[in-house]
Amino acid sequence: MPPSSLRVVYAFAREMHPKTTDVFIQYGTAGFRTKANLLEHVVYRMGLLAVIRSRVKNGRTIGIMITASHNLEPDNGVKLIDPDGEMLEQSWEDIATRMANVSDNDLESITGQIIKEVNADMSLKASVYIGMDTRYTSPRLAAAAANGVIALKGTPKEFGIVTTPILHFCVKCRNDNTYGVPTEEGYYEKIVGSFKRIRQKLSVSGDYNTTLYVDGANGVGGKKLNIIKKTLDGELDLMLFNLGGNGGKLNLNCGADYVKVSQSVPVGVEHVPYQRVASLDGDGDRIVYYYVDDDKKMHLLDGDRIATLLASYITELLNNCGANSLKLGLVQTAYANGASTKYITEELKIPVSCVKTGVKNLHHEALKYDIGIYFEANGHGTVVYSNEAKNTLKKIDEDGDAEQRKSAQILLDFINMTNETVGDAISDLFLVETVLCARGQNITGWETTYQDLPCRQLKVTVQDRNAIQTTDAERRCISPEGLQERIDELVCKVESGRAFVRPSGTEDIVRVYAEGDTQEVRYIQGDW
């Protein structure tokens, strides 16, 4: 594409997606997120950037997802997906921020500069997959993204309403056809197909029952489960709630984030004592489980619990098939409950690392292991498996004895059922249900593995959240001066106490986390 053609970049911007605000916007924990009416120019520019990125990657497909995931309906957002289905490479986040904030008048020249800096060959083909969540502002933004792609002569392909993980999956498959077929049907075939295959190898026994209640957060995840439900052949009986009808609002008093942060049951779900419920978030990339007891008390089984459940089951299968040489590790963030970390290191004897919030950070750390399990406590996570791990298991499936082969086959199906590109509520749901079924376990059995330390999370609105800066995987605060000392003073009075503050990268707030040996501690300390 000759440089003179870049004029069209400005023309599209001015005529169709002008920048109408001077509010600075930054590529945060999961892309750009803010009020939907401030985003159209940003999304258009991400269409441009996706084409440049595709050309830098020799024409491999890049993804653009329009979503603000767990945020409430008035917000929206956009994130880019790299060719392997992973989040955008972090060194490009600054480029994205530069491009999003420049004036319309300077857009043409900045685009030209960026093309030079990243050495993009603009004569190559470029392919961009675009997906969106169920927000009413999403179609308009998806159209802006497609216009950005067209302005730089790339080829957009629109997937309509999909979960974020489905789009990640399709991008990966488009660039690596050994992973699967890059369509929504291809996703169901791989994930749900593996679930059904594995279930036929396991008999439903013990305390496990096949009924699962689901809180769909009035978002896309529940809608997709409604499609899947009809194909499960009785292997799992899904009772779906919060599917977006009856005036239910996206993520409002429901969904995984609400359940985890408020530690309350969502509205819109029928509650039967001891019935396990899976709660998804708005774009289907997070999941937590819970149940209520006879006293209507909610018991939460969050991302830490899912991580430990999967880690212990995979370890068991590895032992059974004699593949103990494979290195398995778990990745968490500062939000991980201290009791879970203790259980993983002392009982499961699995190495744990702690990284900054954001699945992009956890994912890369997990890739250092042959089998890396990563979960944020908020229910965002998955498992990644190295080629070495996959090949070892395939070899055992060919050469091992009957017992070893059986475990290797289950593990190979388990791998196939995992969306390795990113945290995926639907894939995680099938993984959890598989483990519970294999163990004949109900949700209270799962809960007894360890006891969470009582914890509390708050959102605090401040004038400038970026005044707070952190270090040590966000566990310590280095600015403003004196804040960490004050936290330390309070925490040292509490048995098993731990607390930290950090600015959110998805909402205009500061997050505060604290845990201690009893829930009452928060009252002793006063204003929690």
Ligand code: G16
């Ligand atoms: C996104 C990220 C998660 C992160 C969450 C909250 O989730 O993908 O990794 O934990 O935001 O981030 P923060 O605390 O910086 O606001 P989602 O589900 O909203 O995409």
